[in-house]
Amino acid sequence: MSEEYKPLLAITMGDAAGSGPEIITKTLADPEVRAVSRPVVVGDATIMQAALEITGVPGEVKSIEKISAASFQDDIIEVIDLRNIQLDKLTRGRVDPVAGKAAYEYIKLATEMTLAGESDAIVTSAINKEALNKAGYHYDGHTQLLAELCGGPEVAMMLVSGKLRVSHVSTHVSLLRAIERVRPERILTVLRLTDEAVRQMGVAEPRLAVAGLNPHSGEGGLFGDEEIKYITPTIEEARRQGMNVTGPLPPDSVFLRTSEGQFDAAIAMYHDQGHIAVKMLGITHGVNVTLGLPIIRTSVDHGTNFGKAGKGTADPTSLILSIKLASVMCRNRRRLSRHD
């Protein structure tokens, strides 16, 4: 059999004032990244060149117009160059609307390229929400922006950290709103998206666990009835549809059990339920995956890290993991679609 397919990945440069460009130079110098993918950066070539000088990573930056012009040599960072940042006007480590606007443009182009099939997936670096907002783009983050660029599908956020995969019924809403989102239709969508994503991550028969909303999963209605009214009927429906689903399980044990390998993914009912578990796992680096888009998208799970910008010390692990995961998902998507 020939060598496995190496997906074409559009990697957005993120906020130029942050540590994203430096992280990319380190990431693309990783032989494992080059072994599993064909990456191009969607960004600004002068900024990437400057980042290369800061980190001292050997190699060179090459500006290209289209992904079809890329050669994918290991020591060349190929950049689809939007020329939208002036290096001499950039102050690293500070919120800059110009960098915010530029970051928006990288995401937009990378998404369009991927939607058009020119690249297989998009892998995003950190953006600064304030810079994005100051540039006039009022999104609460990547996910909302990507959903809009893709025509507004229903999306869900999954965090991947070690063996723990957690999808969220809701993310950036108040706790009160989050509780209102715990309804059968939404839970079923998140289950379906999670089942599909976990298959793309290489699990043939995903075992999914659903967290309860209330303490002790409501303890038979004593501490809340959302489990009885909404969650349990949804789990039964998902089983009728052929999914392997367990729950609702007490929120304070479901994530631990999933991280120990008893399940392939867990569904969190609200942002902090899943995020507390992931952060307490003690694994420093994880990946953020957007489910429900027509394209595969993974992302670093950290911010722009302004404090380290320009110092060459930022850690590339999360971006490396994001690329590897995107690559696995692209390959399995091809394989699964051929079996259909």
Add this chain to the structure above:
Amino acid sequence: MIIKDKPLIAVTLGDITGIGPEILVKVVVEGAPDNCRLLVVGDAQVLRSSFDALGARFNLPVFRSIEEAATSNAPVAVLDLAQGGKELLALARPHPEAGRMAAEALVRAVELAADGRVDGVVFGPLVKETLYLGEKKYNDETQILRERLRAPEMKAVAKIGAIFRVTIAEHVPLSKVPGLITPQSVLNAIELLHEALLFYGLKSPRIAVAALNPHAGEGGMVGREEIDQINPAIQAAKAKGIDVSGPIPADTVYVRAFKGQFDGVVNMYHDQANIALKMAGFGEIVILFVRSPVIITTPSHGPAYGKAGKGTADPNNLRAAIEVAASLAQRK
């Protein structure tokens, strides 16, 4: 060696249909904490049977009165309440008679403490549904303790590893939690935690207050409770001289606490704390009672009926509860 200088801690078996007797036997057999002496308060026959069940030899001195027991300098002695109930041992389900026995032993132990006969009390795991004293049913052990010790302000605080924790809205539906977060309830929790930390001997405790909403509300974008309810309480606590930080996003507050940045955390709701603690692998959680005239602690877990009689129960929480009570008693 002047063994009598060590504080004497009364220990009860808890609900004997659960794992309480088994874990106490294990603590005794494996070696009780050496900063105290123990006085087991309960039925001697039940205790003897528990030793037998684990294949351990029962050789503890048994006394029928506290006056006799006071003459002993054994590291572990038994005050026999002669309650009977051997047939209930490890029954693995709630039983009203076992609940009565547990409540009676608890009351006897705290009365000994109130009379200065023992230096502290550790009670074994109980369940609320069988907490009877005679025919009177109690909601929980705190109600019994408050009534018997005439300490209406008494409250339970959890100690997890080195971190103390107070939760504002614990066993309520999540949808009811936001309504329970008020400047007063948050301030009360901060003050309770501060008091517990001082009681435990910390000189200048550092307290963190968890947020309610993701990202601590992000400046009001995803919830206003941080601005309207939590922050005023934090400011009020600071004005009283308490070292308090927050509101801190719930997904980082325990990461920071376990790094040693805080001594105590005020949580808004049950799972905010419990998810973090389970993920961190913290088995040893001790409940200690503050605003109490006597030292009282208990392990955080229940009678674990599913494990009763199997010999597999973990005694470490009980041992930790004894250690905490003993170190509090030594400080007094």
